[in-house]
Structures are given as C-alpha cells and as structure tokens.
Amino acid sequence: MSEKKDSGVLQGFKTFLMRGNVVDLAVAVVIGAAFTNIVNSVVKGVINPLVGAIGTKNLDSYSSCLKGPCEVGRDGTVTSGVMILWGSVLGATLSFLITAAVVYFLMVLPMSRYLARQEARRQAREGTKEVIEVTELEVLKEIRDELVAQRGAGRSES
Numbered sequence: 001m002s003e004k005k006d007s008g009v010l011q012g013f014k015t016f017l018m019r020g021n022v023v024d025l026a027v028a029v030v031i032g033a034a035f036t037n038i039v040n041s042v043v044k045g046v047i048n049p050l051v052g053a054i055g056t057k058n059l060d061s062y063s064s065c066l067k068g069p070c071e072v073g074r075d076g077t078v079t080s081g082v083m084i085l086w087g088s089v090l091g092a093t094l095s096f097l098i099t100a101a102v103v104y105f106l107m108v109l110p111m112s113r114y115l116a117r118q119e120a121r122r123q124a125r126e127g128t129k130e131v132i133e134v135t136e137l138e139v140l141k142e143i144r145d146e147l148v149a150q151r152g153a154g155r156s157e158s
Contacts, residue, residue, distance in 0.1 A: 039099045047094055059094070062087025 016022065055062070063085045070081030 035099075035103075039095060039102065042102075043091075043095050043098060047098065059087040059091035060085070062090065 063083050065081050066084050067082040070083045071079045072083070073079045
C-alpha cells in the first residue's frame with residue numbers, strides 16, 4: 001500500500017514539475033538573476049556618472065538630518081541625531097525604474113507585439129475557414145432543398 005502511495009506522490013510531483021508554469025517560472029528566475037548584473041552595470045557605469053555630473057557619483061551619500069545635530073562616526077554609522085538616508089532610497093528606485101524600463105522595452109513590448117501579430121494571423125486564418133465552411137454549408141443546404149423539390153415534383157407526376 002505504501003508503494004502505491006509513494007508512486008502516486010512521485011507521479012504527482014513529476015506532473016507538478018512538468019507543468020508549463022513551473023518551468024516558465026524557473027527560466028524567468030534564472031534569466032532575472034543574470035539580468036541583474038547587466039542592470040547593476042548600467043546603473044554603476046552610466047546612471048551614477050550622469051548623476052555625478054550634477055552632484056556625487058554615489059547616491060548613498062545623500063542624506064538629511066531629521067533631528068540634529070547629526071554626527072557620523074569614522075565607520076559610517078550615525079552616532080547622534082536622526083539621519084534620513086534618502087540617497088540610498090533614490091538609488092534603489094532608479095535601479096528599479098531602469099530594470100523595469102529595460103524589461104518592458106526589450107522584452108515585454110516586443111513579445112506582446114509578436115503575440116498580437118500571431119493572434120491576428122490566427123484569427124484571419126480561422127475567419128477565412130469559417131467563411132468557407134459557412135458558404136459550403138449553405139451550398140449543401142441549397143442542393144438538399146433542390147433534390148427534395150425534384151423528388152417531390154417527380155412523385156406528384158406519377
């Protein structure tokens with residue numbers, strides 16, 4: 001009995017793993033992890049220097065003292081006061097927006113256009129098939145009606 005149960009569990013697990021959604025999700029996670037390196041390089045190599053032209057290259061250094069006086073120790077920790085590190089939030093937000101823009105413009109938008117074209121082609125093919133099928137059905141009905149009319153006329157003459 002336990003062998004059947006184990007076999008059923010293993011079969012269920014195999015079915016779960018072979019579903020398209022699980023495989024698609026695994027591929028997405030792997031590609032997303034690899035894509036993170038590209039985005040980080042773009043942020044460090046392009047965005048931070050552009051921001052550095054205005055202020056500093058490192059956004060993490062932007063902060064405001066909420067309750068002063070704020071003093072920062074040599075190791076970078078706040079020793080007194082309440083410091084808001086809004087630069088790191090800005091940097092993370094820029095990284096997110098860049099990632100979202102690149103994913104959208106390089107992956108989502110081209111794929112949605114491709115899928116829309118495929119759907120339009122499929123609908124065009126199905127539309128022509130339906131027209132042909134409807135036309136053939138109408139012709140067959142007309143032939144049937146003619147045969148019935150001819151049989152009816154032939155029987156009344158005899």
